[in-house]
Each structure stands twice: as C-alpha cells, then as structure tokens.
Amino acid sequence: MRVVQITDTHVKADAHDLAVIEWFGGVTLHDPADSLAFVLADIDALDVRPDLVVATGDLADRGHPAAYRKLNGMLNDLGLPVLAIPGNHDLIDNFDAHLPGGVVELGTMHETHGWTFAFARTGNTEWGELGAAQIARLDQQLAARANENVFVWMHHPPVNLMGPYGPEAPFLAEDIGLLHERHGVRGMAAGHVHGEHNVQLGDIPVHATPSTFMGAGGPGYRIFDFSGDSFSTTVRSWPERSTMTDEKRDTLVANIGERKRRQAAEPVERDLEARAQAHVLEWFEEAETRRGRPAAALWS
Numbered sequence: 001m002r003v004v005q006i007t008d009t010h011v012k013a014d015a016h017d018l019a020v021i022e023w024f025g026g027v028t029l030h031d032p033a034d035s036l037a038f039v040l041a042d043i044d045a046l047d048v049r050p051d052l053v054v055a056t057g058d059l060a061d062r063g064h065p066a067a068y069r070k071l072n073g074m075l076n077d078l079g080l081p082v083l084a085i086p087g088n089h090d091l092i093d094n095f096d097a098h099l100p101g102g103v104v105e106l107g108t109m110h111e112t113h114g115w116t117f118a119f120a121r122t123g124n125t126e127w128g129e130l131g132a133a134q135i136a137r138l139d140q141q142l143a144a145r146a147n148e149n150v151f152v153w154m155h156h157p158p159v160n161l162m163g164p165y166g167p168e169a170p171f172l173a174e175d176i177g178l179l180h181e182r183h184g185v186r187g188m189a190a191g192h193v194h195g196e197h198n199v200q201l202g203d204i205p206v207h208a209t210p211s212t213f214m215g216a217g218g219p220g221y222r223i224f225d226f227s228g229d230s231f232s233t234t235v236r237s238w239p240e241r242s243t244m245t246d247e248k249r250d251t252l253v254a255n256i257g258e259r260k261r262r263q264a265a266e267p268v269e270r271d272l273e274a275r276a277q278a279h280v281l282e283w284f285e286e287a288e289t290r291r292g293r294p295a296a297a298l299w300s
C-alpha cells in the first residue's frame, strides 16, 4: 500500500497575494500553487500509483475560503483519495467548510491494509499540542481499532527540529507519549518545518516532510510504502526549483529571526483551547503591519 504525503502547500487566495512569510520577511517567492502543480504532476507520473494522499496542514497560507476551494480543485484533478488535517496557518472553520468535497475528506480515522491511521489536529501555535479532549477522542478511536499497527499523521513534529528558533514546548511529545503507552504507535509523519527530517521520539520513528511550497531543500513530498507490519519511506524534492536565494534568506532570517528569538526566549504555555487561533491571527496581522498594509486587508 502506497501513501503519498504532501504538506505545507500554503496555497493563497490569488496568485498576486503574498504569503505570510513574504509579508514578514520582505521577500517575494513564487505562487505556492505553481510548485504544488509541479509536485502533483510528479505524483501523477509515479510508476506505482498511490492508494492515498495525506495532506498534513498549512494547506492555505492564511486560511482563506478561496484558497481551500482552489486546493480542492487541484486535488480533484489528480483524482486520488485525499485525507487532510489542518496546520497552524489554517483557520479551522474555513478548512472544515471549504476544503472537503469530491476526493478530499477531512482526516479522522482510516483503517487499511493492517494499519490504523490516526489523524491529530495540533492547533494554531508554533509548537503544537493535542489537548485533553482530542487525546480522549484518539484514545477511544484507537481502543476500538480493527488493525494492529498505529500510524499518526499530524502537522507539527513532536520534537524541536528548528534548533534555536524552535520554541521548547514538549507538550506534543507528552501527548503522543500517552497514546504510545496505551496503543503502541509504530510511526508518525509531520510537516511544519518545511524540510526533510528522519528522527526518533523514543522508539517511534518520526518523519518530517518538505513543503510543496518552499524550504531548505526546495519543494518536495514524501512516499510511504506500507507492507505487513513495516513501512519504508523516501522523499522526492527539487532544490533547483527553490526561489529562496541566499540574499532572500539573509533578509528573511534577519526579519523573522528577531521574532523567533523573542518567541524562543518566552516561556511557552499550553493553550490549545484557550488562545490557539489568536496566536496565528496575531502573526498574520504582525506580518501585514510590517509591510505597511492595514490588517483589515487580511480578508480582502
């Protein structure tokens, strides 16, 4: 059974808009839909056709309904079944209302070929967590599962892969630890960091996957081949298609680095239920203010 993971597509409402990272960093990249179209064409041309696509969040750059509808159209053109979960850039109400349709469904629980896929929503903060209500739901679903092997899909990786710029917030690792204790998690896939990482959380392999939009290794995606009780995984990526030059990266790091350093120095509190969406809205507003555009233009 072959599963393709796409992540951090960051689709925008229209091609002339800028992504948050462009607003904030003062750089211009490319239309995320262009590199997504390239990636989808590569998936379509694979020798072994995937059984399923999993999309692991940051699917619309600023959560605009039109961006979800655009992404829905592109995925329906590919014609493979898609299970999708939101990331910190996604606005949940719009995601749930405007992304599903045709081949695209919201990821909840999926039983297939001896595996149980669990889908976690890790919220709108930079670090991610599950929250008590979701842990209870996943716990209940996994207890009733039909297949032995559990694989968890989610947006944030449960380990800090961003070095000094990654806030130290072990909540997600704790939350996954609880599920692992009770159900035995065999593997996990995430996005968010926009690059390829293959690490361990205790004895659980964790695979972070390149963004289809931008990241250290250019646009990319990941293939998982599940067989019996095991799986193998490989990344396809195109560094030569990156529109992030060294000069742009320096500007971006200078602008965003200041915010990230400030954030990394602040104590991080659990806040999934309390102020999760406020966190990302502040970030959108700060980005646009920095470029001198009124925050009200967020929804224009």
Ligand SMILES: [Fe+2]
Pocket (backbone or CB within 6 Å): 008, 010, 058, 087, 089, 192, 193, 194, 211
């Ligand atoms: Fe992202």
Ligand SMILES: [Fe+2]
Pocket (backbone or CB within 6 Å): 058, 087, 088, 089, 155, 191, 192, 193
């Ligand atoms: Fe993210």
